[in-house]
Amino acid sequence: MRKLTKSQADPQAGRKLAPVQSDPYPHIGKDDPIAMKRSTFPIRCRWLVIAAAALLGAEAATIRISNRAYAAADPYAAVTAHPTSRTVDLKLNSHPARFERPAIEIDGVVFAPFRDLFELFQGAEVSWDPDKQAASVRIPALQSEIVVAIGSRTARLNGRELGLEADVRLIEGKTMIPLQRLSEAMGARLERDPTGSAVHLVRKGLANLLKTEARTGRTGEFPSPSSWPSAADWDLQRKIDWVDRFLADNRFNGSVLVASGEKALLNKGYGLADDGAPNGPQTKFRLMSVSKSFTAAAILKLEEQGRLSLQDPIGAYAEGLPFGDRVTLHHLLSHTSGLAREYDRSPDYTLERLVADLRDDSLAFEPGTGYRYSNAGYALLAYVIERVSGVSYGDFLRTSLFEPLGMTGSGQYLASSPPERMARGYWDDGEKLRPDAPHFSLPGGGDLYSTTEDLWRWERALTAGEALSSDSYAKMTKPNSKSYGYGxxxxxxxxxxxxxSGSGFSAFYYRHPERDRTIVLLSNVSDVKIDDVGLSIAKWLP
Structure with a gap:
């Protein structure tokens, strides 16, 4: 793959693509060499510090003695100045994060103040346990609860232990948490500005989860079409032309298809796929969570073949799960299982490790009584597909769906052997498109790739009964809790x-059966408001 240079500009989008870096966030994850020193602080002074902490009643008190800082929460732990530490500007989807105590980088590990960071989120409830020296937060919008303890290199995320890249620190009275692994476990990631002046925390829809006062300073976000003209007297083609100009004028980077029946009304690419190559109808993009539709179809295909039933308990395929006799395939397909949303996003994580981890998990609610969107649940469905079919998830989809339907531009993305004409993923730092970090996803929920034209073929095949039987299609499109069908x-x-959406890609697929209208938007840029744009196009067109 050729590398982009600083001088390469996007001829359609009018902005430069930043150079490719072999490591988008170098040094993050290295062991922290700072040792909490215990032997140099006089015993009597230690007890004075404890007494001061009790009197202050603060989350943690810090007392400076002889130019050294000692944490009253743990009088044996000294936080010292370090020659490689520096403050960094932390941005949340390019919104500047303004903290009382700025984020800090120590030997390549980025730390942020726990309370200041999470109190930026809507509805977040942060608390401090002085006995356990632990901070916790509950974020309803993320369906997440996090607990960290001073001096520990592990956190608890939704009750599951998570290893961190460094110890949680107490610095100048603030609980400072290492960000990388915790971010990844929550479906986000850290990206370094190549200038070294800023670190970006990037996650799909993150800006919508922040309090109003925290959503400031963003310059590169793709605009939501909130005030389109009514255009009541415009014909369909004039509206299509207007959508085309809107996408081009606002620097959309990707490929778009709008079709009515068998006729494509708009079918073109915008911006660059990689290294000067333009995006187009045959450019391949990662589908992220749009992959779930194909996982659901694969399960339904196996049911058609008589090899499983949607009412089968997951325990029939994954042994040792404490909820194995209560969660069914139907629950997993409809996000009503009560399983956690996320799983470990490390590159070496496997379906087998997921099953092993789930043996120690509990459910958020009794299956069938609530709704909780779960990437882990769809990865578990991929595990079922492999157990029942005897082949890999990707091979089953290829032989049972993609090849029979002529979807030659679709498949399972493997970083070790990317397909030809694959777009490179970027993220928008507000000024430039920069190469994004690889997105790690288990099979089932976000590891497929396709083209706009292949997704149109998929939609036509589903409608015509060529991909699934009419009974299976009816099950797939029947609304369950929160109006979610199967995928x-x-x-x-x-x-x-x-x-x-994930690292470097955003995808949207839409079908209106009554209007016989199909809309597909695939972008090789993270965190585009692609569902807002896609649904606005669908609503605006006659």
Whole structure:
């Protein structure tokens, strides 16, 4: 793969693509060499510090003696100045994070103040346990609860232990947490500005989860089409032309297809795929969570073949799960199982390790009584597909769906052997598109790639009964809790859609059966408001 240079500009989007880096966030994850020193602090002074902490009643008190800082929360732990430490500007999807105590980098590990960071989120409840020296936060919008303890190199995320890249620190009275692994476990990631002046915390839809006062300073976000003209007297083609200009004028980077029946009304690419190559109808993009539609179809295909039933308990395929006799395949398909949303996003994580971890997990609610979107649940469905079919998830989809339907531009993405004409993923730092870090996803929930034209073929095959039987398609498109079918959201108007986003890619697929309308947007830029744009196009067109 050729590398981009600083001088390469996007001829359509009018902005430069930053050079490719072999490591988008170098040094993050290295062991922290700072030792908490215990032997140099006089015993009597230690007790004075403890007494001061009790009197202050603060989250943690810090007392400086002889130019050294000692944490009252742990009088044996000294926080000293370090020659390689520096403050860094932390940005949340390019929104500057303004903290009382700035984020800090120590030997390549980025730390942020626990309370200051999470109190930026809507509805977040942060608490401090002085007896356990532990901070915790509950974030309803993320369906997440996090607990960290001073001096520990592990956190608890939704009750599951998570190893961190460094110890949690107490610095100038603030609980400072290492960000990389915790971010990844929550479906986000850290990206370094090549200038070294800023570190970006990037996650799909992150800005929508922040309090209003925290959403400031963003310059590169793709605009949401909130005030399109009514255009009541415009014909369909004039509206299509207007959508085309809107995407081009606002620097959309990707490929778009709008079709009515068998006719493509808009079918073109915008911006660059990689190294000067333009995006187009045959450019391949990662589908992220749009992959779930194909996982659901694969399970339904196996049911058609008589090899499983949607009412089968997951314990019939994955042994040793404490909830194995209560969670069914139907629950996993409809996000009503009660399983956690996320799993370990490290590159060496496997389906087998997921099953092993789930043996120590509990459910958020009794299966079938609630809704909780779960990437882990769809990865578990991929595990079922492999156990039942006897082949890999990717091979089963290729032989049972992609090849029979002529979807030659679709498959399972493998970083070790990327397909030809694959777009490179970027993220927008507000000024430039920069190469994004690889997105790690287990099979089942976000590891497929496709083209706009292949997704159109998929939609036509589903409608014609060529991909699934009519009974299976009816099950797939029947709304369950929160109007989610199997791998598809069901709109109030009967439309079917799904969106997805991750490191470097955003995807949106939409089908309105009554209008016979198909809309596909695939972008090689993270955190584009692709579902807002796609649904706005669908609503605006006649």
């Amino acid at each position: 598809l959201h069901i709109g109030r108007d009967g439309s079917l859609y799904h969106e997805g």
